[in-house]
Amino acid sequence: MNKVVIDVKNIGMRFNMSTQKVDNLKEYVIKTIKKEIKYNEFWALKDVSFQLKKGERLGILGLNGAGKSTLLKILAGVLKPTEGSYSATGRIVPLLELGAGFEKQYTGLENIYLYGTMLGYSRDFINEKLNEIVEFSELGDFINVPLKNYSSGMKSRLGFAIATVVEPDILILDEVLAVGDAKFKKKCEKKINSMFDKGITVLFVSHSLPQVQRICNRAILLEKGKLIADGSIEEVSALYEEKTK
Numbered sequence: 001m002n003k004v005v006i007d008v009k010n011i012g013m014r015f016n017m018s019t020q021k022v023d024n025l026k027e028y029v030i031k032t033i034k035k036e037i038k039y040n041e042f043w044a045l046k047d048v049s050f051q052l053k054k055g056e057r058l059g060i061l062g063l064n065g066a067g068k069s070t071l072l073k074i075l076a077g078v079l080k081p082t083e084g085s086y087s088a089t090g091r092i093v094p095l096l097e098l099g100a101g102f103e104k105q106y107t108g109l110e111n112i113y114l115y116g117t118m119l120g121y122s123r124d125f126i127n128e129k130l131n132e133i134v135e136f137s138e139l140g141d142f143i144n145v146p147l148k149n150y151s152s153g154m155k156s157r158l159g160f161a162i163a164t165v166v167e168p169d170i171l172i173l174d175e176v177l178a179v180g181d182a183k184f185k186k187k188c189e190k191k192i193n194s195m196f197d198k199g200i201t202v203l204f205v206s207h208s209l210p211q212v213q214r215i216c217n218r219a220i221l222l223e224k225g226k227l228i229a230d231g232s233i234e235e236v237s238a239l240y241e242e243k244t245k
């Protein structure tokens, strides 16, 4: 039996939502000092538990604001949960919001080194894989142009190319394929598929249900921060489709 690589136990995430409109930083500082800013507590995730075994590819489904990105951010180590705990075994590569980890004033090439270093790659490793990354991204001469002049699809290409050059044990993808054109989406899916045989574990958030169905073999459904279903991709996507009617 495959071993458990992600174990999420009773995770809860509370945010404080300001109930007042603050127009600028000065007003915010004054209101904070005067203690005039009131917050409402808001649980984006509550008591979420599940385990993932090596090789499982989990789609995380739910309507807008259900808590999908928050869950991925916690598992990627970007957010610390308010409650609960999780453990993960193996090299996790998160591809979260577009361009997270990129510096827009630097060129694509410089960003490969920056982002690669952030993901824990050594300089020698990046040098060795540089051609592969540039080729996969299909950015051509744009690789020497500052990122501020990239379209969102171009940033996504570069991010995906850098993140998947290592063949991670656990790949976390949040809507990264949404902005790529159809050709690039296909190429990314092919790359992810090629990692299936090696037993890659995937956590995938996308508003394209067909895409989730193509990539994932299991799914969970979140509703207002609560996990309300966990099962095969067929079962859970049928339930999700019911909810979106």
Ligand SMILES: Nc1ncnc2c1ncn2[C@@H]1O[C@H](COP(=O)(O)OP(=O)(O)OP(=O)(O)O)[C@@H](O)[C@H]1O
Pocket (backbone or CB within 6 Å): 015, 016, 017, 044, 062, 063, 064, 065, 066, 067, 068, 069, 070, 071
């Ligand atoms: N940093 C934050 N501060 C306050 N509230 C937040 C923060 N991040 C997320 N939220 C709130 O938590 C809830 C869950 O957000 P999240 O982005 O996880 O939802 P989602 O399921 O990914 O939604 P979508 O499908 O729209 O991307 C939302 O109501 C959102 O407003």
